[in-house]
Amino acid sequence: RRHLTGIAHLSLPEIHHLLNLAESEIAVSRSRDKKKSALKGRTQINLFFEASTRTQASFELAGKRLGADVMNMSVANSSVKKGETLIDTAMTLNAMQPDILVVRHHAAGAVALLAQKVDCSVVNAGDGAHEHPTQALLDALTIRRRKGQIAGLTVAICGDVLHSRVARSNILLLNALGANVRVVAPSTLLPAGIENMGVTVFHRMDEGLEGADVVMMLRLQRERMEGAFVPSVREYFRHFGLDAQKLGWAKAGALVMHPGPMNRGVEIASGIADGPQSVIEEQVEMGVAVRMAVMEWLAGDGGETA
Numbered sequence: 001r002r003h004l005t006g007i008a009h010l011s012l013p014e015i016h017h018l019l020n021l022a023e024s025e026i027a028v029s030r031s032r033d034k035k036k037s038a039l040k041g042r043t044q045i046n047l048f049f050e051a052s053t054r055t056q057a058s059f060e061l062a063g064k065r066l067g068a069d070v071m072n073m074s075v076a077n078s079s080v081k082k083g084e085t086l087i088d089t090a091m092t093l094n095a096m097q098p099d100i101l102v103v104r105h106h107a108a109g110a111v112a113l114l115a116q117k118v119d120c121s122v123v124n125a126g127d128g129a130h131e132h133p134t135q136a137l138l139d140a141l142t143i144r145r146r147k148g149q150i151a152g153l154t155v156a157i158c159g160d161v162l163h164s165r166v167a168r169s170n171i172l173l174l175n176a177l178g179a180n181v182r183v184v185a186p187s188t189l190l191p192a193g194i195e196n197m198g199v200t201v202f203h204r205m206d207e208g209l210e211g212a213d214v215v216m217m218l219r220l221q222r223e224r225m226e227g228a229f230v231p232s233v234r235e236y237f238r239h240f241g242l243d244a245q246k247l248g249w250a251k252a253g254a255l256v257m258h259p260g261p262m263n264r265g266v267e268i269a270s271g272i273a274d275g276p277q278s279v280i281e282e283q284v285e286m287g288v289a290v291r292m293a294v295m296e297w298l299a300g301d302g303g304e305t306a
């Protein structure tokens with residue numbers, strides 16, 4: 001049985017296979033019928049212990065477009081509120097014979113742990129500050145479609161890298177695909193040892209964005225910060241918020257990306273988020289295609305890996 005717990009566990013042929021399969025899924029969502037039968041008869045359960053708009057909605061749509069029966073577990077109204085553990089909750093759902101369990105949890109490693117316990121395929125929809133593999137795949141698909149290829153591109157990942165599972169998965173995936181990956185952030189928002197992940201570190205936006213083909217902004221995750229370490233929004237935006245002047249330091253026509261949800265006026269100016277270089281809505285569309293590809297692959301109906 002296959003799982004997708006992180007980009008770290010994907011081979012390069014598997015990455016290319018998933019991106020190519022996702023490319024072919026785009027047409028399904030754009031067609032009038034929006035239906036395939038690859039997951040007909042299969043049961044998918046979405047189990048989100050943290051809030052989500054994009055990931056949960058797109059996994060639900062992806063499953064339905066593949067013909068699966070999809071159930072969204074409402075954690076807020078579940079026995080988790082009575083103290084049931086993650087594993088007990090998962091084993092209870094496992095006993096109902098799902099084929100795919102899509103899990104988001106606040107603890108890094110929780111999804112991989114769960115994958116060892118249940119009988120079905122498990123997809124990581126974000127675990128703490130660890131990984132968010134389908135976000136990285138949809139980002140890569142968006143870049144590849146816009147720029148033709150990823151190898152040789154310079155991608156600047158900017159902002160709150162410390163708390164970002166999106167950054168971590170993107171660093172792994174973009175490096176595997178041959179991009180030059182930069183991180184641009186104040187040292188307080190970078191994890192220790194980030195240099196060892198194959199990135200070049202910058203602490204100033206003018207230096208980090210110079211010559212970048214892609215500018216990927218991250219949400220300032222203030223809810224994960226404590227007291228004195230929460231930066232002032234005004235200061236943060238002045239130094240690290242993407243506005244027209246800072247975007248001017250990147251290459252002409254550089255792509256502006258953000259995984260969402262955005263804090264407008266904190267890490268990105270509204271005019272840039274909605275501007276001509278922004279591919280933020282395209283990222284959302286690619287999210288459905290990538291999640292269809294991942295689940296088709298997990299179900300074993302996505303063809304052999306390249």
Ligand code: CP
Nearest residue numbers: 052053054055259260
């Ligand atoms: N990018 C992302 O994971 O968004 P959600 O938290 O809305 O799912």
